[in-house]
Amino acid sequence: MSEGNVQAGTLPPSPEHTSSFKMISSLGAAGAAAGLLIVLVFGVTKEPIERYKAEVLRLAVSEVLNDPARYETLYVTSDGAIEASVPAGTESEAKKIYVGFDADGHATGVAVKDGAAGFQDIITLIYGFDPTSGKLLAMKVLENKETPGLGDAIEKDLAFVSQFEQATPPLAAVKRSTGAPGEIDAITGATISSRAVVRIINESLARLRAPIEAYFSQASAREEALP
Amino acid sequence: MKETTGQEDLLRGIWRENPVLIQMLGLCPALAVTNNVENSLAMALATLFVLVGSSLLVSLCKRFIPGEIRISVYILIIATFVTVADLTLQAVVPEIHKALGAFIALIVVNCMILGRQEAFASKRPPGRALLDALGTGAGFAIALVMLGAVREILGSGSFLGVSLFGPSYEPWIVMILPPGGFLTLGALLLCLAWWQERQEVKVSG
Numbered sequence: 001m002s003e004g005n006v007q008a009g010t011l012p013p014s015p016e017h018t019s020s021f022k023m024i025s026s027l028g029a030a031g032a033a034a035g036l037l038i039v040l041v042f043g044v045t046k047e048p049i050e051r052y053k054a055e056v057l058r059l060a061v062s063e064v065l066n067d068p069a070r071y072e073t074l075y076v077t078s079d080g081a082i083e084a085s086v087p088a089g090t091e092s093e094a095k096k097i098y099v100g101f102d103a104d105g106h107a108t109g110v111a112v113k114d115g116a117a118g119f120q121d122i123i124t125l126i127y128g129f130d131p132t133s134g135k136l137l138a139m140k141v142l143e144n145k146e147t148p149g150l151g152d153a154i155e156k157d158l159a160f161v162s163q164f165e166q167a168t169p170p171l172a173a174v175k176r177s178t179g180a181p182g183e184i185d186a187i188t189g190a191t192i193s194s195r196a197v198v199r200i201i202n203e204s205l206a207r208l209r210a211p212i213e214a215y216f217s218q219a220s221a222r223e224e225a226l227p
Numbered sequence: 228m229k230e231t232t233g234q235e236d237l238l239r240g241i242w243r244e245n246p247v248l249i250q251m252l253g254l255c256p257a258l259a260v261t262n263n264v265e266n267s268l269a270m271a272l273a274t275l276f277v278l279v280g281s282s283l284l285v286s287l288c289k290r291f292i293p294g295e296i297r298i299s300v301y302i303l304i305i306a307t308f309v310t311v312a313d314l315t316l317q318a319v320v321p322e323i324h325k326a327l328g329a330f331i332a333l334i335v336v337n338c339m340i341l342g343r344q345e346a347f348a349s350k351r352p353p354g355r356a357l358l359d360a361l362g363t364g365a366g367f368a369i370a371l372v373m374l375g376a377v378r379e380i381l382g383s384g385s386f387l388g389v390s391l392f393g394p395s396y397e398p399w400i401v402m403i404l405p406p407g408g409f410l411t412l413g414a415l416l417l418c419l420a421w422w423q424e425r426q427e428v429k430v431s432g
Contacts, residue, residue: 018293034307045318149400
């Protein structure tokens with residue numbers, strides 16, 4: 001074989017034994033230099049990466065709320081109250097929701113991001129829900145690692161995705177639709193992934209529906225009280 | 228060690244000792260991310276960047292690296308370049324970064340890269356190490372794009388996202404799934420072996 005191939009131990013042995021101090025200091029210096037470089041690159045790339053993530057979320061929220069004039073981020077706390085902000089350090093316990101408003105300032109719907117296990121890995125999706133009519137506005141899969149060509153149709157198959165518009169939860173994934181409200185035709189070859197999407201929305205709404213409805217009835221009561 | 232010219236160093240990795248097709252190195256990314264041409268190209272470029280950066284740095288620092296800990300230092304250098312590539316891709320082309328997922332981070336364990344450090348960059352001047360890294364990286368890119376092109380054309384009916392056969396084409400989905408990677412690589416190696424055998428017959432006959 002030519003010298004292009006790896007041959008273990010071809011390096012000539014060092015003339016004398018290298019001291020432990022030299023080995024530790026060389027590796028330490030290399031590690032410090034590597035760390036410094038990574039921190040520098042991280043500092044430069046942090047802002048564009050976060051900007052991209054925020055932009056993806058903003059577009060997704062606008063899409064599932066049918067282009068609201070603006071939207072607000074609110075928090076549903078563990079005891080079911082909806083707050084505009086939560087004390088620092090407790091963000092992870094509260095659930096973020098995005099309430100959309102039309103140009104007149106009426107709340108039109110709420111977007112929720114949620115996720116659960118699919119066929120391969122966690123599926124993350126965002127859905128829009130209108131508590132006034134009790135219907136879903138739209139659903140968009142944000143992240144999935146489902147089988148390419150089969151399971152990832154939950155994101156790409158527009159016929160499947162569009163079924164969530166105006167569907168009445170709780171949803172049911174079926175193989176042959178009977179036309180009942182809340183029925184979602186599962187994708188052939190992706191039944192498990194389709195069911196996972198339906199389950200994520202059902203479980204998320206089971207938890208959040210009551211606080212969201214309470215918030216919306218309060219909001220409309222406040223509007224009526226205004227002159 | 229046999230002396231080589233700069234031209235040999237550059238050209239060797241591209242075809243005669245192609246890392247994927249001849250040496251069978253770096254097969255994990257070659258099979259995993261080549262389900263379309265765009266992903267193949269991004270993976271090849273990220274690997275080329277890591278390989279060139281590491282080879283150059285290893286060659287420059289080879290006098291300061293004690294022989295006993297050389298492998299740890301090489302891995303440290305490679306891992307640093309991989310992290311830089313990972314963050315840069317995430318900031319500049321987030322969509323592609325999302326598609327490649329964990330495989331960018333796994334460039335660290337691509338044996339082709341460590342192999343070039345141990346077998347070449349640690350013994351040669353920086354200029355030669357650079358040429359060798361460019362050649363090997365280009366060879367890797369050629370192999371990945373060949374695999375990606377076959378798999379995308381058959382599995383999605385498109386090339387670089389442009390549809391080739393119109394809506395009536397029924398995509399051969401297995402080709403973009405993991406088995407398609409093995410099938411394509413196997414077929415490619417079969418063609419190469421057959422072609423090489425014919426060349427040898429011609430020379431000896």
